[in-house]
Amino acid sequence: MxxxxxxxxxxxxxxxxxxxxxxxxxxxxxxxxxxxxxxxxxxxxxxxxxxxxxxxxxxxxxxxxxxxxxxxxxxxxxxxxxxxxxxxxxxxxxxxxxxxxxxxxxxxxxxxxxxxxxxxxxxxxMEYHPASLLLKQYIKDGILGEVYYLYSSRINLGKVRDNENSLWSFAPHDISLIIFLLGKFPKRVTATGSYYIQKGIEDVCFMTMHFDDKTMAHVHVSWLDPHKERKLTIVGSKKMVVFDDTKASEKIWLYDKGVDTKLDYTTYDEYMSLRIGDITIPHVPSGExxxxxxxxxxxxxxxxxxxxxDGDDGLQVLSVLQAAQNSLEKGGAPIEVLKIS
The missing domain is CATH 3.40.50.720 (NAD(P)-binding Rossmann-like Domain)
Incomplete structure (x- = not known):
């Protein structure tokens, strides 16, 4: 047509x-x-x-x-x-x-x-954010090395919902982004949270996704917080990176920081050495x-x-959300995530 x-x-x-x-x-x-x-x-x-x-x-x-x-x-x-x-x-x-x-x-x-x-x-x-695409390229190209863990915060004061809790309202953004970046699906989740404004509707939630290879991803969501944050940190074996989506510019800071190991060592101090290098602020294409x-x-x-x-992507996020909700209702008990193929 x-x-x-x-x-x-x-x-x-x-x-x-x-x-x-x-x-x-x-x-x-x-x-x-x-x-x-x-x-x-x-x-x-x-x-x-x-x-x-x-x-x-x-x-x-x-x-x-x-x-x-x-x-x-x-x-x-x-x-x-x-x-x-x-x-x-x-x-x-x-x-x-x-x-x-x-x-x-x-x-x-x-x-x-x-x-x-x-x-x-x-x-x-978040899968269409230019900064997300750059982060995915960093991971694909091995710039960060092995990804150890990630943590995100999506918090602010308001708008308070009355038809869904903060987990279902905010966390889909971070869950979809983390799965997109890592290219893999979590095995298990834990989630805790509580309500303070409306009974039964959690204003704040903390969720952790565990992957088969020891990678962890922690997500903090809330509409009852003095700060407005939209931030993701990724810690790798070679470098670390912070994505701050509240900034008008300089949204990504790439840190040449880590812990290096020496093959030829005699004492613990020689075995572990901290690496504190440069900070790079790459250009991120503008656009909504x-x-x-x-x-x-x-x-x-x-x-x-x-x-x-696509729909399969939506199903993956939904599976994590439902496992997290189950964990939330069971006081933070670990819940296996249903892998939907």
Whole structure:
């Protein structure tokens, strides 16, 4: 097909507006219809995006034969039903993280997309961040050496959710990024957390992923913290690197630091030696990661190619999330992560 890709979007909340803004700005597509059940959100969207038809029924998008792709940015509990109907209607689908709320529903969507030969892409935005791509290249090229462990923090004060805890709201970003960078899947997770504002909805969570080769990855998420941090640290045998996404520039700092061992030694001091070298701040291409993510989806629809963050990727993250939630409910007990192939 020639011409812009006709798309429809379901969900116009805070993140939905960001998605809609990006898709509208891209020449590869035309946003024909957008939907939200909330009258206030519809009114705001009509004012912000006057060229888009705004409706309160997502069925208007599903039934429109001219719409080739559907973007879903609703609360997660609605993802499965809308995505299922869109795929059955022959449309390609972009769904925000998390893919769905249960592994069974996730498997069903992935199988349905494969059966109907449709694109199913999950909004794991960190996989499209230029800094993430540079970090992955560092690991691939052996710049960091053997990756020992990683730790991330995604914390701030607000916005407090009432339909999901901080684990499900924030951690998908870090889980997807860590799996993407390492190219492997955790064997076991532990998670602890607590609620202070709303009963039963954890405001803060600490999760650790354990891999077969002793690599560990720790994730701290919270919307009840005085600091705003979006930071990832990777410690390797050769070098260490810090990615700070709150910085406008200089997002990556590469440290030539580590502990070297000597083969010819007589005392413990000679055996272990600290290495403190230079700090390198590489250039990271500018641009909004969400825009790159939206462009990737449109490219996949246009060329009918497999997305980087496909349904299987969404299932992997979902499997880790469910194991972490299980551990959280059991006071931090280690839980084996179900490997979904």
């Amino acid at each position: 020639t011409g812009p890709i006709e798309i429809g979007q379901v969900g116009l909340g805070a993140w939905g507006k960001n998605l809609l803004r990006n898709f509208i700005m891209l020449n590869q597509c035309h946003v024909k219809v957008a939907c939200d059940i909330d009258a206030t959100q519809r009114a705001k969207a009509s004012e912000m995006f006057p060229g888009v038809v705004i409706t309160n029924k997502y069925e208007d998008i599903i039934k429109d034969d001219k719409i080739r792709a559907v973007v879903i940015a609703t609360p997660p509990a609605m993802h499965y039903q809308i995505a299922m109907e869109a795929i059955r209607a022959g449309k390609d689908v972009f769904v925000e993280k998390p893919l769905v709320l249960s592994i069974d529903e996730g498997k069903s969507l992935v199988e349905l997309a494969e059966k109907n030969d449709r694109i199913l892409m999950v909004g794991h935005i 990661p969400l825009r790159f993510e939206c462009m990737h989806f449109l490219d996949c629809v246009k060329d009918h190619k497999h997305p980087r963050s």
